[in-house]
Amino acid sequence: MSIILLLILITYQTVASVMDMRDIKKRKGIDITEKMRIDFYKETIIWGWFPVGIIFLFMVFTSMSIQDIGFRKIVLSDFMWLNIAVFIIVGIMIISLAYQVIMYFSNEKFRKETAIEIENKKNSGNHYDEVVFNLILPRTLKEKMYFFFVSFTAGVCEEIHLRGCLMFLLSDIFQDLHIVVIGVIASLLFGVFHCYQGMSGVIKTSIGGMLFVAIYFVTDSLVPGIVLHFLFDFSSAFLVREERKV
Numbered sequence: 001m002s003i004i005l006l007l008i009l010i011t012y013q014t015v016a017s018v019m020d021m022r023d024i025k026k027r028k029g030i031d032i033t034e035k036m037r038i039d040f041y042k043e044t045i046i047w048g049w050f051p052v053g054i055i056f057l058f059m060v061f062t063s064m065s066i067q068d069i070g071f072r073k074i075v076l077s078d079f080m081w082l083n084i085a086v087f088i089i090v091g092i093m094i095i096s097l098a099y100q101v102i103m104y105f106s107n108e109k110f111r112k113e114t115a116i117e118i119e120n121k122k123n124s125g126n127h128y129d130e131v132v133f134n135l136i137l138p139r140t141l142k143e144k145m146y147f148f149f150v151s152f153t154a155g156v157c158e159e160i161h162l163r164g165c166l167m168f169l170l171s172d173i174f175q176d177l178h179i180v181v182i183g184v185i186a187s188l189l190f191g192v193f194h195c196y197q198g199m200s201g202v203i204k205t206s207i208g209g210m211l212f213v214a215i216y217f218v219t220d221s222l223v224p225g226i227v228l229h230f231l232f233d234f235s236s237a238f239l240v241r242e243e244r245k246v
Helices: 002-026 034-061 080-106 108-122 127-135 141-173 179-192 195-219 223-238
Strands: none
Touching: 002 034, 002 141, 002 179, 002 195, 034 127, 034 141, 080 108, 080 195, 080 223, 127 195, 141 179, 141 195, 141 223, 179 195, 195 223
């Protein structure tokens, strides 16, 4: 049953990634409206929960449990130095995100510099950057409200699907593989499934995936990764100056 579920999830995610790439190509050079962004957010939320629904359906008919996919009590690993290293990296990330949000609300110069940086990325000639920055980043208050749920969906669903469940299935199928190898495979797949962001996006999300695997490993729980993933994604709402509709 593990092989069947793994094939279903990988097939689903592959198809979803290809469709995302197709949609991005279709939107190249198009002026993205608030309605288009919100429609995109709604689709992202619905399809984000789809594989989670499949996973929980399998739990009903198999012996796989919610604990198997990472919903366990937090217990630190025996590798003290790894624990310390991960906590330092996570601490730096949280401080960086907090700084970004504080500066967004309190510093006009920061908002202008961030806007210029995003504009440069949009005009870099990479059509993925152009569409991704235009389509994904919320501009209006209404978009940011929807983006909250997009970020929540990504934090919960991607950690369940592409971290907890994927690593459990790979470990169950390939029992001779070391957990580190399983983690690397899961991280690379996590990056590949973000191919709609271009090669730089694949590399960045693969590296990010390895950090979330490390968090999962040192805490033995999916919950810290879910919280950090949500915070990391939702912080993007504080990159673009809010537009007010007239």
